[in-house]
Amino acid sequence: MNFSHDDIRDDCLEMLVAFEPSDNSVFGVKVRCSPDGQEQTRLVYESASQRVSIEREQSSLNPEVDHEHCTVVVDTDPGEVLTLHVFLDRSVVEVFVNGRCYLASRIYPERRDSLGIELFARKGSVRIRSLDIWRLASIWNL
Secondary structure (H helix, E strand, O other): EEOOOOOOHHHHHHEEEHHHEEEEEEEEEEEEEOOOOOOOOOEEOOOOOOOEEEOOOOOOOOOOOOOOOEEEEOOOOOOOOOEEEEEOOOEEEEEEEOEEEEEEEEEOOOEEEOOOOEEEEEOOOEEEEEEEEEEEOHHOOO
C-alpha cells in the first residue's frame, strides 16, 4: 500500500495521523520525498518490536550527511491506536508518538523537489483512522 497526496507538497508542515495496526505490520509516513523516490525520509513503525524509527538512509543525496536511523521503543497495548504527531520544518523532523515518546532528527535533502508526503505499508495491513495535515510558516522566516 502506498498513498500520496499530490496537493500537499511542502517542507514546513504539521501532520497528525492515527493508525490501527495489525499484528506483525510495518508501516509509516514518508516526508520530503522527491517525485522519483530518490530522496525520502521514512517514519516507520514495526508492530512486532514496537519500534518507531526515523530512517534517513535516503534523506539526502549528499554522502557526507549523517544517514543513521533514530529509533525509540513505544510500549503500546494490544489494539491501541498508534498516533504520530509530526512537525517538519525544512531540515528538522520531530515525531511525537502516542504522546509518550519523542524522536527528532535533522535531514538535508539536496533536491528542491523533495517535498512529497506518502503513507505506506511494507508488511501486513494497517487502517488509517484519521489524517490531518497543516502547512506551517517556517520559524526561520520571522
